[in-house]
Each structure stands twice: as structure tokens, then as C-alpha cells.
Amino acid sequence: MLMLERQAIIGRSTVALDPLPAETKFYSAYDWCLDPHLTVGEASERLAAELDRLGDVEPGWQARDVATNIYLLSCSLLNGVDEYLRGHTLRLPPQLAKTRLGRLALRTTDRAAQKIPLRHKNELRRWSEEWQNGLDILLADLMRSDSDAAPFAGVVGKLSALLRRRLPSGLRDARLGIPSAFNRLDLTPDDVFELGRQFMRESADRSQPVLVLGLRTAGTYFSALLCSFFKAEGYSRIAALTVQPKKGPSERERRQLSEYARKGFTLVIVDDPPNSGGTIVLAVDIARQAGFDLSSIRVLVPTHPATPGWAAMLPDGLVITLEPERWRKQQLLDPRIVQARLAEYLAPRGFADVQILDSWWAEELDGSQQHGASGKRGATLKRIFKVQLQAAQGDREVRHFVAKGVGLGYLGYPAFLVAQRLSEFVAPVLGLRDGILYSEWLPQKQAATDVGLNRDSWIDRMACYVAARTRLMALPKSRVAGKAVHENGWTLLAEAFGRAYGSFVLDVPMRSLIQQRLYQLHCPYPTLIDGNMEAGKWIGDRTGLLKTGYYGHGLGKTLLNSVDPAYDLADAILSFELSPDEEDRLLRRYVEHSGDASVADRLFINKLLAGLWAMETAQENLFSVVQCGKQQQEQHRRFLGAWDFLTVQTAQFCGARCRPSRAASWHSPLVFLDIDGVLDRRIFGYPSTTAAGIEALSLLSKHGCSVALNTARSVYEVKDYCEAYGLAGGVAESGAYLWDAVAGHGLPLIDQNTLVQLDELRRALRQLPGVFLDERHRYSIRAYMIEKKPQSLLSRMRRFTVGQGVPVPLPTLIVRDLITTLRLDRLCFRQTTSDTTVVAKDVDKGTGLAALRDRVLGPDAETIAIGDTEADLPMFRTATRSFAPAQIRCKREARLLGCTVSRHSYQRGLLDIVGALVDRKADGCDGRIEPADQSDGERLFLDLLRVADRLQARALVGALFNRATFRIFIR
Structure with a gap:
């Protein structure tokens, strides 16, 4: 939300600011561009229409725009043809691709992928050459002036005839990418021409042959412009070629490069602004392998303001760039x-x-x-x-x-x-x-949340807004998921869901199968969604609430590419932290205004997508943008908010399948469960139970056991879990707080002096740059730093956390120095694999168990403790009986305390323990999940919860015989 100038809009006139009629008339003919992901066939149709329009459009900006569209659509077709001729290749890490085995695998894959008859290849290449020749005539003058379109009637007719030629069906149905350079990077053809002028000032010899090598996708657009420009400027020998550096050149592309190198061509590599420069290095390496000397290579690329130093490690004289202030x-x-x-x-x-x-x-x-x-x-x-x-x-x-x-x-x-x-x-x-x-x-005097609307009015306004998009920006019914080049939303979700298969061998290939199921999810109202419903995107006007950033977040190369309005509703629920009642109001109002009666069936899967996308983008911003400490903390809060959202929504989903029908109550036996490692584990990159965990809780409920939590998690999380699963209560923050959900009452178990010391340490930690606190914890401290994950093959393929960062504990000496210097004698700390946890010295899970037991049942009540870490040993010592799943590391110490260790790990271990406790085989009672009517998305998620409990040998064998499994390895 724009907050630079906090002033009221006073005395403003009521003069309407409608667009000019000429612009409204012109742009109204382009409704089709609301979905930019065109097929080759659709792009051909749009291009034919633009060629027809060129002769009728008014001179001036309208003619320039039509010419621009002809250029953009032409290059998209050329790029599509080049990609089609290149075909698919094997996705290998760079280190492996350079080995003899890797090169052999790539060549074998290339040959297997080339199923296009040679005759058709040659026809397509001739078609591309003819199209480029016609485009040269148009671009030479039309793209840089207000010239009348009449002189180009002949070439327009020729191009129109080319469009009428029949293309292979596989090519016509292929989806085209979106050029970032001209979509979200603010570049124009003038910038490409300026790069050409800089090259000409350095190399004035017009007789020198030049090969323009475009790096697809953007390089196709740039090379078309530069070829036309150089020809118009008098260069006698100009050639063009495009490659996809990450795929590597095909055999034919490699031969062509070598031939141009032998003939003494100067190589000009063109692409959009680099991020790290890695693609440029790949392209230069390809050129040198083809025989080009480094002195005969020039790289012409603009420099984006976010990455000003990308070329610092490249040789002097190699790069010709255009600085952002000259765009x-x-x-x-x-x-x-x-x-x-x-x-x-x-x-x-x-x-x-x-x-x-x-x-x-x-x-x-x-x-x-x-x-x-x-x-x-x-x-x-x-x-x-x-x-x-x-x-x-x-x-x-x-x-x-x-x-x-x-x-x-x-x-x-x-x-x-x-x-x-x-x-x-x-x-x-x-x-x-x-x-x-x-x-x-509209400058704001106050935050949009303070414009006088109550929360219900906010919710109604958001519902009307999403419904208006559903009605007014509907996409064709044929537009379903899986039809964009970059399905970033479903890819992220499939990556997270693939972790249910656990192992490195299986989780990566299974993503393809999961993604196919995601593509099949039904969306009856495909829509150009907003894609960013966070509170900061709403501003207050005297007429009510208005939405900023209302476009550009739904469809695009780096965007979600989701078309389900349920995503916007899910994002609103996340961003505004809506309660269940408020969520129900949002859905009811949306359905009233849109008629989309099935949106509730699609909401859960979109909630997961919204939360994962928020976590991913928060960490991307944390590492990709230079930020001050305040901004870093804001990104961290956004990440934690999405983490909480996902955890609670998943717990509610699972709890609906095992929540007891009667209200929770306190009675013996009292079962204390640790959460992390027992009830939950980070299957999808955030905490979740599995089907075995659901079944275990269902069994405990059916056999009349009171269930309480005993965890290091925060008070807020314990309350959320009790509500989601219908539990009686719990002990939070490693024994520091007890929560009686039956009575709706909580009680701190540490004294005021300890709280004061915690606050003092918390203030000191906040002063340390790069230190983050989990602000949900009030009776303990969880502090950590966030490091960027290494970009090794293993880390890229096994991302068991969401985003680029991984939490690590603070240096031990720093924490020890703070506690000593500040004389915090009531506190102690321990280091985990992911954080530094500071707790009161005189409480632990054992004292917490005793306090809750004595409060609700008395000291003689039977208690059963189930945990899996050293922090649970005091709980084992205090409980009547204790159990642990197989992954517990301190087995010897636990057994000395009388703990029984299951032969199964995690939630399967919990189910094994509960099964033995209630003797389900003897009485024939089980806790099997019997879901009622479920949507396809909910069914998919429940299937994955079952998968997470199983040994994966059978799934691995099945995956090996399914061709779709291996799509993840195809580029």
C-alpha cells in the first residue's frame, strides 16, 4: 500500500477521470490478451488479425502499437518453432552434464526426442527464414517511426500467406512462453537498438560478418530486432541463430555454430538482463566449444538495477551493456x-x-x-x-x-x-x-484498515471484488491448469506433496504423477485472478476500499499461473487471518455475487497453495533483495504467518476426520503427546500429522482416553491444536504454561521474575542483526538465524523446507555471553538443529505434566507419556507409563526410565503404541479414516497422508513402470 505521503484527500473535485475514448476503443479489441499463454495456433490467429488491422488503424500511437504486437507475436512464433525443432532434452545438473556419461545421455535423449520427419523440419526452417525476411522489412522502419502502413502492403500480404500454411498439430498446440524482457522488466525495442548502436561504435566495419545468437526465450526477440537493425545500418552479412543454453545446442545448432566460427563471423550474444550471469557464461562456453575465439565474442545485454554487478567476473571487453538509467x-x-x-x-x-x-x-x-x-x-x-x-x-x-x-x-x-x-x-x-x-x-492519511469500515464490511468488499473478477474476467472454459508454460503454483505444490514419498529416490519422480492429478482438479470458473490479496494492497478512499496491484500477479513467467478464484479467497483468509465464522461469511458473500457454488470444495487445496506461495516468496524476497533489518523481520513475520496458516488448516483438515463427537473432558487415563516427531512431522515443509496419526487420535477418542499435548510449541499453537483435534488441553513451551481447553483457562507455570528476564533477553536478541525470534513464544524464546541453502544437486532435489532459507541456531558463545552479561540466572538454553531455545531453569515437560495432572484430575491419576527426544525424558520420569516411536535417539536413557520403544517410527510408531494401549485387536475397534464426501483436492491430500506412512518399495516399483514419472527429468 502506498504510504509515502500520509495526507488526506481534501477538497478534491469530483471530475471523472475516465480514459480517452480513442484508447477505450482501441484496447477493447484485445480481450484475448487477458490470458497471455497462447498456443502457436492462437498466436497465428492473433497475428493474422494484427496484420489485417495494420492497414486500417489510425496513424500515430495506434499504428505503433499494432506494429509492436506484430513484432511480439512474430517472435513468439519464431521462438515456438525453434523450441519445437529443438525438442526435449534430459534435465541434468551442470557438473554431470559435462562428464562423458552425461554427454552420452544427452545425445541419446536428443536423438530419441527427434521424431519430426526431416522434410517437415526443412519446411519449418524455410518458413522461419521467410518470416524473418518479411519481418525485417516491417521492423526496419515501422518499429521506429510513425510511418504510414501503406508501403508495407506487399510484405503484409506475404506474411499473411505464410500464416495460412498448415503447421504440424504438435506445434500448433504447443504453448508459448512470455518474454520477461517486455512483460515485467520494462524493456522496449529502443533499448535493443541502443545496444546495437553501442556495438556499432565499437565495431565500425560494416563488412565484418556478424552472427546474432539469441538465448531463448528473450534472445529470440532481441535477435530479430538486431538483425533488422544491422541490415538497415548497412551490415552486408548478418545471420541469426537461437539456442537454449540450459538445454544445450542440438547437433544441428552445434554444426551451424562451428560453421560460422570457421567463416570468421563475429558472435553477438543477446539476452534479457541477467540475474547472476550464469546463463551468459553457459552461452560463451557453448560458443568457444564451437570454435569462436573469445576476442570475437560480444555479449549485448541490458543491466537491471537489482543486479548491477552481474558482469564483474567476466573478461574486460566481452560485455556491452545498457545501464538502467538509460532505458x-x-x-x-x-x-x-x-x-x-x-x-x-x-x-x-x-x-x-x-x-x-x-x-x-x-x-x-x-x-x-x-x-x-x-x-x-x-x-x-x-x-x-x-x-x-x-x-x-x-x-x-x-x-x-x-x-x-x-x-x-x-x-x-x-x-x-x-x-x-x-x-x-x-x-x-x-x-x-x-x-x-x-x-x-490516492495518498492515505491513515491505514486502509482504519477507514471506518468494520471487519464484516471488509469481508463483504473482498468477496464482491473476487466475485466481480469471476464474472467480468472469465477465461475460456478450455483454459485449465496445465496449459501454461510455467505452472509455478502447481509445480510448487507438487514439490511439497512429493515429500510424502520421503526418500530421495522417489520423491522427485513422483512429482510428475502428483502434478498430473493437480492438473485434473476441476475449476468451473477459470478466471484471471488477482493473486495478491494481502492487506497492504487495499487502500481507503472516501468511497470505500479500493484494490491496488489488481493485475500482474496471476499469470506470467514467474507467477502462479492459477486460474481458480478460490485461490484469491484462500489468500484473503491467510492475509486477513479470518476466523472460521469470518471465512464462512466470505464464502457466502462470494457465492451470492458470483454463483460459484462449488468454491468450498476447491478451497482447501488453494489454501495450501496460498500458504506455500507466501512462504516461498517471503524467503525469495529475504535473499534476493537488499533490505534493512526492519524489512527482513517483516519478511520473516510473513513467512511465519504462512507457516501458522498451513499448520492450522492442515490440523483442521485432519481433525475433522478424528475429532470426537462429544466434547472433550478430563478423565483417566490421561495421555500426554509430544507434537513434533510424534503427532506431527514436517512432511510437506511444515508440520502435519499423517493418516496413522489421525487413526491414533481416533482410537484414543473411541476408547475414552483424555488426550493432552506436552510440547515445546507455543501457547497459541497448543490452543489451535486442541480446537482442531478436540483435545482436552496441554502443556506448552517446555512446561512453562498449561492450557485447560475444557475450562477454557490457561495458567503460566513460571514466575514474574523469570518473565522479566525472558523479556530482557528478548530485547537484547532483537538488537542483533540477522537474528529472528518466533514471536509466538511468550514464556520461552526460540531464536535462530536464516542461512541460504547450498545449491548442490542434493539440496535442489530434496527441499524438505519451503523457500531458499534454512534456520540455524545462534552461536553458542553469543547466547552464553548474553545470559552471563545480563545476569539472567533463571534461564538456560539448549541448541537444536534449527534454533536456540531458551527456557526457565525450574520447569520442564515433567513439571508441566505434573501441574496439569494435579490441576484437572489429582496426583493419583494414571498418566501415559509419548515422546521422542531428550526433552521428553522428564515427562517419562513423571508419568505412570511412557512410550516412544523408534526414531528416538536417547533410547538407552528412555528405557532406564521404563519407556517402551515401538518398532515403528513417527506416526506409525504412535499408532502402534496406541494400538497396544487400547488393544484394538481384542475388541475389534479401530480408528480407520472414513471420510465423507470429499473433493478431488481433499482426496489427493488424504492419499498423500496415507503414502507418508507406508514403506515405498511398492510405490517405487510402480513408478518405474509409469512413463509420466520421468517427466520431471525432461526439460
Whole structure:
């Protein structure tokens, strides 16, 4: 939410700020671009329409836009043909791909993948060459001027004839990628031309042959422009070729490169702004292997403001770049240019004079704004302007406007079209020109949550907004999941779900099978979703709540690519921490306004996706953006909030399948369960029980056992688990707090002096840079640092945590020094594999068990303890009987205390222990899960909970004979 200037909107006129009729008319013809993931066949149809429109469109910006669309669609087709001819290849880590075995495997895969007849290959190559020749004529002048389209009638006819040629069905149905350079990186063809001019200043010899090597996808678009540009500038021998560096060149591409190297061509490598420069290094390596000398290679790429030093390790003279301050859109956002554009938009509204008083750059990052260019790769340019308007009658007023890059040509039109359809919910839009959207910016005097609306009104507004998107931005019914090039949402979910198979051998290949099931989930209302419903994206106007960032989060190369409006509802539930009653209200209001009656069936799987996506993006921001400590802590809070959300939602899902029908009560025997390692484990990257855990709790309930938790988890988590599973209560934070869910009452088990010392240490830890606290813990401290996971093959393929980071404990000496220096004599700490836990000296799980037992039943009540760590030994000592699953490391010590260790691990061990306790075989009673009506998504998740309990030998054998299993290894 934009919060740079906290001032009220006072005395503002009520003059409507509708877009110009000419823009509304022009952009209304492009409804199809709301879904940018076109097939080759669809792109061909759109391109034919643009070629027809070129002769009829008005000269000026409309002609330029049509020409831009012809260029974009043409390059997407060329890129699609090149990818089709290249075919699939084996996905191998770089180290393995360089070995003799790796090269042999890649060549074998390449040959097996090439099923296209040679005749068809040659026809497609000739088609591409003819198309490029026609495109050269169009691009040479039309892309850089306001020329009349009439002189190009001949070439337009030729291109239209080419489009009528029949393409192979496999190619026509292929989905095309979205060029990031012209979608979310704010580049324009002018920037590519400027790179060409820099090359020409360095290499003035027009007779020198030049090969432009485009790195797909963006390189296809750049190479087409540069080839046309160099030809127009008099270079006599220009050739073009594209490769996909991560796939490596095909045999034919390799031969072509070698031939150009032998003929003495200068190689010009082009691509969009690099992130790390690794792809550029790969491309240079490919060129040198083909025979190009390093002195004959030049790399022409722009530099993004988020990665200014990407070329620091490359040889001098290799790279020709364009710094971000020289990009065309940076120039278009100059206040003088914007003032002229605003005057053009505002003059028809009766404003005779427009003067910019002030302006500033803004970063849309973590809800905060900063001066300067964007610090995150992919965050588009944005500039805010304070403008004085003078009406014809002489009245003056001050308004604010924002100009933001939204993408080139048809890739940017959705920003305008969505604003038109959702005008009730978004700030007024003035217009769209040159890939920049101009709209009113509403400075906030107060946070949007304080505009006077109660929480129910907030919920109703969000429901209406999501419903409006469902009605007004519906995608074709044929548009289902699995039809985008980058299914990032389902890929992330499949990656998490694959961990149910546990082992490195099986979890990776099983992702393909899981993803196929995710693709099959039914969505009756495919929609261009918002994709970002967090509270910071809502602002308060005198007319009510408005949504910012209403486009650009749903479909795109690095985005979710989800089309189910249930995701927006799930994201709202996560972001606003809605209670079950509030969630029910949100769904009811949404159904009333949309007619989407089955949304509840699709909600759970989308909740999981929303939580995992929030965790992933929070950690991405933590490591990919330079941030101050406050911003780092905010990202960490966002990560923890999503972690909590996933944990609670999963517990509620599981609890619905084992929650007792009668209210919880206290009676003997009293069973104390540890959570982590006993009831839960981090199967999907966050804590969850399994089918065996559900069955164990069901058995305990059916046999009349009172169940309480005894855990290091926070008080809040214990309360959530008691509610989700219908438990009687528990002991939280390693014995520091007891919770009686039956009475709805809690009690700290540490004194005030200890609390004071905890607060003092907490304050000291907050002063240490890079230290994060789990703020849910109030009667203990969990502190840790977050390190980026190593990018080894093993870590990439086995990501048992979500995101790029992994928590690690604080250095022992630092914690010891703090406790000693601050004289915190009531505290002690222990180091775990993931954090530093600080607790009161005089409490533990044993004292907590005794305190709860004595409070609710008395000291003579029978107690049974089930745990799996050294921290559970005091609980074993205090309980009447004790048990542990097989993974317990301190088996000897536990057995000395009379603990019985199961032969099974984790939740299977818990079920084995509970089965022995209640003797289920003797009385024939079991706790099998008998789900009622379930959606396909819920059924999939329950299947995975069952999978997590099983030995995977049978699943492995089945996977080896399923071709879909191996799609994960195909690029």
C-alpha cells in the first residue's frame, strides 16, 4: 500500500477521470490478451488479425502499437518453432552434464526426442527464414517511426500467406512462453537498438560478418530486432541463430555454430538482463566449444538495477551493456514528458493547465516505498507525481498520479482492461501509452484498515471484488491448469506433496504423477485472478476500499499461473487471518455475487497453495533483495504467518476426520503427546500429522482416553491444536504454561521474575542483526538465524523446507555471553538443529505434566507419556507409563526410565503404541479414516497422508513402470 505521503484527500473535485475514448476503443479489441499463454495456433490467429488491422488503424500511437504486437507475436512464433525443432532434452545438473556419461545421455535423449520427419523440419526452417525476411522489412522502419502502413502492403500480404500454411498439430498446440524482457522488466525495442548502436561504435566495419545468437526465450526477440537493425545500418552479412543454453545446442545448432566460427563471423550474444550471469557464461562456453575465439565474442545485454554487478567476473571487453538509467522507460517517466502526457489526458476533462510540483520513484516492496529504482528483479518501474490542476474557470486543486510500467504492446493491455472492468474497485485510470499505465494515486492519511469500515464490511468488499473478477474476467472454459508454460503454483505444490514419498529416490519422480492429478482438479470458473490479496494492497478512499496491484500477479513467467478464484479467497483468509465464522461469511458473500457454488470444495487445496506461495516468496524476497533489518523481520513475520496458516488448516483438515463427537473432558487415563516427531512431522515443509496419526487420535477418542499435548510449541499453537483435534488441553513451551481447553483457562507455570528476564533477553536478541525470534513464544524464546541453502544437486532435489532459507541456531558463545552479561540466572538454553531455545531453569515437560495432572484430575491419576527426544525424558520420569516411536535417539536413557520403544517410527510408531494401549485387536475397534464426501483436492491430500506412512518399495516399483514419472527429468 502506498504510504509515502500520509495526507488526506481534501477538497478534491469530483471530475471523472475516465480514459480517452480513442484508447477505450482501441484496447477493447484485445480481450484475448487477458490470458497471455497462447498456443502457436492462437498466436497465428492473433497475428493474422494484427496484420489485417495494420492497414486500417489510425496513424500515430495506434499504428505503433499494432506494429509492436506484430513484432511480439512474430517472435513468439519464431521462438515456438525453434523450441519445437529443438525438442526435449534430459534435465541434468551442470557438473554431470559435462562428464562423458552425461554427454552420452544427452545425445541419446536428443536423438530419441527427434521424431519430426526431416522434410517437415526443412519446411519449418524455410518458413522461419521467410518470416524473418518479411519481418525485417516491417521492423526496419515501422518499429521506429510513425510511418504510414501503406508501403508495407506487399510484405503484409506475404506474411499473411505464410500464416495460412498448415503447421504440424504438435506445434500448433504447443504453448508459448512470455518474454520477461517486455512483460515485467520494462524493456522496449529502443533499448535493443541502443545496444546495437553501442556495438556499432565499437565495431565500425560494416563488412565484418556478424552472427546474432539469441538465448531463448528473450534472445529470440532481441535477435530479430538486431538483425533488422544491422541490415538497415548497412551490415552486408548478418545471420541469426537461437539456442537454449540450459538445454544445450542440438547437433544441428552445434554444426551451424562451428560453421560460422570457421567463416570468421563475429558472435553477438543477446539476452534479457541477467540475474547472476550464469546463463551468459553457459552461452560463451557453448560458443568457444564451437570454435569462436573469445576476442570475437560480444555479449549485448541490458543491466537491471537489482543486479548491477552481474558482469564483474567476466573478461574486460566481452560485455556491452545498457545501464538502467538509460532505458527508454526511465526517460519516458521524466517529469517533463509525463506532464505533457497528463495534459493530453486531462485537457478533455476541463483542466486548462497541468503542472507537476514534485515526483519520486517508488518501490513496491513489502508494502513500503523508497526513493530510487526498483531493488527487485521483476518489479516494474513506478513514479508518483504530485500535480497541480487548474480548471478553465481558474479553480486549482492538487492531485497525485502514478505512472507505472506494465509491459510492451499486448502484454501490457491487461492492466488497462482489468481497470476498466473493475472500475468500482480500483483507483481511476487515465490511460495506457508506450507500456506505461497512468492512474490516480490516492495518498492515505491513515491505514486502509482504519477507514471506518468494520471487519464484516471488509469481508463483504473482498468477496464482491473476487466475485466481480469471476464474472467480468472469465477465461475460456478450455483454459485449465496445465496449459501454461510455467505452472509455478502447481509445480510448487507438487514439490511439497512429493515429500510424502520421503526418500530421495522417489520423491522427485513422483512429482510428475502428483502434478498430473493437480492438473485434473476441476475449476468451473477459470478466471484471471488477482493473486495478491494481502492487506497492504487495499487502500481507503472516501468511497470505500479500493484494490491496488489488481493485475500482474496471476499469470506470467514467474507467477502462479492459477486460474481458480478460490485461490484469491484462500489468500484473503491467510492475509486477513479470518476466523472460521469470518471465512464462512466470505464464502457466502462470494457465492451470492458470483454463483460459484462449488468454491468450498476447491478451497482447501488453494489454501495450501496460498500458504506455500507466501512462504516461498517471503524467503525469495529475504535473499534476493537488499533490505534493512526492519524489512527482513517483516519478511520473516510473513513467512511465519504462512507457516501458522498451513499448520492450522492442515490440523483442521485432519481433525475433522478424528475429532470426537462429544466434547472433550478430563478423565483417566490421561495421555500426554509430544507434537513434533510424534503427532506431527514436517512432511510437506511444515508440520502435519499423517493418516496413522489421525487413526491414533481416533482410537484414543473411541476408547475414552483424555488426550493432552506436552510440547515445546507455543501457547497459541497448543490452543489451535486442541480446537482442531478436540483435545482436552496441554502443556506448552517446555512446561512453562498449561492450557485447560475444557475450562477454557490457561495458567503460566513460571514466575514474574523469570518473565522479566525472558523479556530482557528478548530485547537484547532483537538488537542483533540477522537474528529472528518466533514471536509466538511468550514464556520461552526460540531464536535462530536464516542461512541460504547450498545449491548442490542434493539440496535442489530434496527441499524438505519451503523457500531458499534454512534456520540455524545462534552461536553458542553469543547466547552464553548474553545470559552471563545480563545476569539472567533463571534461564538456560539448549541448541537444536534449527534454533536456540531458551527456557526457565525450574520447569520442564515433567513439571508441566505434573501441574496439569494435579490441576484437572489429582496426583493419583494414571498418566501415559509419548515422546521422542531428550526433552521428553522428564515427562517419562513423571508419568505412570511412557512410550516412544523408534526414531528416538536417547533410547538407552528412555528405557532406564521404563519407556517402551515401538518398532515403528513417527506416526506409525504412535499408532502402534496406541494400538497396544487400547488393544484394538481384542475388541475389534479401530480408528480407520472414513471420510465423507470429499473433493478431488481433499482426496489427493488424504492419499498423500496415507503414502507418508507406508514403506515405498511398492510405490517405487510402480513408478518405474509409469512413463509420466520421468517427466520431471525432461526439460
